[in-house]
Amino acid sequence: MKEKIQLLAAALALILLLCGCAARGTASNDAKPAAGDVTDSNAAPYEVPAFRDSVFNEDEATAFGSGEIDLSQLEGGIIGVKAQSDTRLKMQIVCGEDKYNYDLPNDGTATFFPLNMGNGTYTFRLMEQVGDSKYACIGSEDRDVTLKDEFQPYLRPNQMVNYNKSSDCIKKVKELAANCTTDADIAAAVYDYMVKNIQYDTEKAATVQNGYLPSPDETLKTGKGICFDYASLAAAMLRSEGIPCKLITGYVGEETYHAWNSFYVESEGWITVEIRAKADEWQRVDITFAAGGMPAGEIQNDSEYTTRFTY
Numbered sequence: 001m002k003e004k005i006q007l008l009a010a011a012l013a014l015i016l017l018l019c020g021c022a023a024r025g026t027a028s029n030d031a032k033p034a035a036g037d038v039t040d041s042n043a044a045p046y047e048v049p050a051f052r053d054s055v056f057n058e059d060e061a062t063a064f065g066s067g068e069i070d071l072s073q074l075e076g077g078i079i080g081v082k083a084q085s086d087t088r089l090k091m092q093i094v095c096g097e098d099k100y101n102y103d104l105p106n107d108g109t110a111t112f113f114p115l116n117m118g119n120g121t122y123t124f125r126l127m128e129q130v131g132d133s134k135y136a137c138i139g140s141e142d143r144d145v146t147l148k149d150e151f152q153p154y155l156r157p158n159q160m161v162n163y164n165k166s167s168d169c170i171k172k173v174k175e176l177a178a179n180c181t182t183d184a185d186i187a188a189a190v191y192d193y194m195v196k197n198i199q200y201d202t203e204k205a206a207t208v209q210n211g212y213l214p215s216p217d218e219t220l221k222t223g224k225g226i227c228f229d230y231a232s233l234a235a236a237m238l239r240s241e242g243i244p245c246k247l248i249t250g251y252v253g254e255e256t257y258h259a260w261n262s263f264y265v266e267s268e269g270w271i272t273v274e275i276r277a278k279a280d281e282w283q284r285v286d287i288t289f290a291a292g293g294m295p296a297g298e299i300q301n302d303s304e305y306t307t308r309f310t311y
Contacts, residue, residue, distance in 0.1 A: 046182045049242040051165050054157045056080040056110035065126035065139025067108070074115065074145050077153030079124065082110040083139075088129040092137075095122045095145075100309065102159060103211050114153035116246075116310050119146050151244035151264065154235075159213065160247050160311040163236040169216040173237035183243050183265040190237050198233070199224040231259040238263045250308040258305070 057080070060072035067083025081091055081104060089104040095117035104111055104126070115122060126139035147153070157163050163170055176189040201224040214232035219225040225233070231247050238245040238261075245263040252258045 046180065046186070048177070051240060052076070052156045052242075053165060054078050054080065054112040056082065056112075062141075063139075064124075064141065066128070067126065067139070069124060069126075069139070069141060070110075071124075071141065071143055074143060075148045075152070076156065077115045077147050078112050078156050078158065079115065080110050080112050081124075081126065082108050083126060084108045085128055088135075090127040090129075090135055092125040092127055093117075093122060094125070095120045101127075103213075112156070112158045114156075114158045114311055115145055115147065116153045118150070121145070154244040154246050154264075155239050155242065157236070157239070158311060161216070161232050161235040161239065161245075162213070163216050163240065165240075167217050167236070169220045169233055169236050170240045172220060173241060176237075177241055183241070186241050187238060187243060187263060187265055190234060194230065194234060197223055198230060200227075201225050201229075228259045231261050234263075235261045247311040248307050248309070249311075251306045252304050260305070 054073075057070050057072045061068040061070040061080070064081065065083060066085050066089075067081065070080035073079065079093075083089055083104060083106065085106040087106070089106045091102045091104045091111070091113060093100045093102075093113060093115075095115075098117045100113075100116075102111075102113060122143050122145050124141045124143070125137045127135035128138045130136045172193075173186070173190060176193055177186045180186045180189055198219065201222075204224075205226045208226060212228065214225070214229045216229075216233040216236040219229040219233045228249075235245040235247045243263050243265060245261050247259065247261045249257070249259045
């Protein structure tokens with residue numbers, strides 16, 4: 001089997017159903033890695049870098065429609081926007097042929113968005129609702145973006161992965177990582193904790209509304225969530241430890257909408273069971289399926305997964 005089951009590889013993906021997950025139930029002891037089992041004795045101990053936060057720089061912000069935009073952290077892969085309005089607002093980010101539309105709070109709350117389309121010329125648009133499903137542009141800015149490196153957008157909080165230094169989920173991952181010596185160890189510890197402690201919320205999955213935003217701390221507190229919640233919590237924990245982690249949404253098969261995260265580890269070595277940590281590669285592991293007991297071989301079929309958006 002099984003070269004395909006490289007769950008904690010140099011860049012792992014945690015795949016989680018967003019709406020309508022089929023995998024449910026209790027944890028399976030046959031499909032989870034154990035923390036602390038990396039066997040490469042030559043690997044240098046992992047040093048957690050300084051916490052990377054997303055901060056709205058008032059002194060650097062400029063007028064943007066009915067609000068302000070902070071473009072001072074472009075190299076770091078993040079922008080901040082805040083605006084006020086009596087109607088709904090959206091933030092549109094465009095680079096080349098790719099386009100992302102986000103809901104934006106209309107109460108002046110600063111919100112952060114990733115520059116997730118690589119280097120290039122980005123267009124930032126503030127959109128205000130003028131009809132049931134119609135929006136008009138009330139502010140626009142163009143900027144050339146050169147990221148410090150490809151990992152920058154996936155090392156900081158944003159609207160979809162919302163946390164800060166004092167978040168409970170960040171305190172929890174510090175506990176989990178206390179005895180870890182590599183980034184792969186930390187990833188395994190997070191995986192193990194979530195499989196054992198976070199249950200799939202079938203009621204929430206049946207009633208969740210469009211525009212739902214996950215709260216990592218709420219998922220940790222309640223011990224349950226839908227797949228989007230799993231993905232956001234895992235991303236928050238790993239990013240805070242300096243491990244680049246994407247939150248991706250797309251499809252499994254032809255109809256099931258899905259959320260997953262790819263995370264990147266630099267170390268080499270094996271982690272039990274059938275979990276390989278290679279250097280400088282991206283792979284996939286599905287926490288939701290693992291928590292529901294789906295065989296590992298079934299969650300590594302790359303052809304079943306189609307990416308739509310990355311955050």
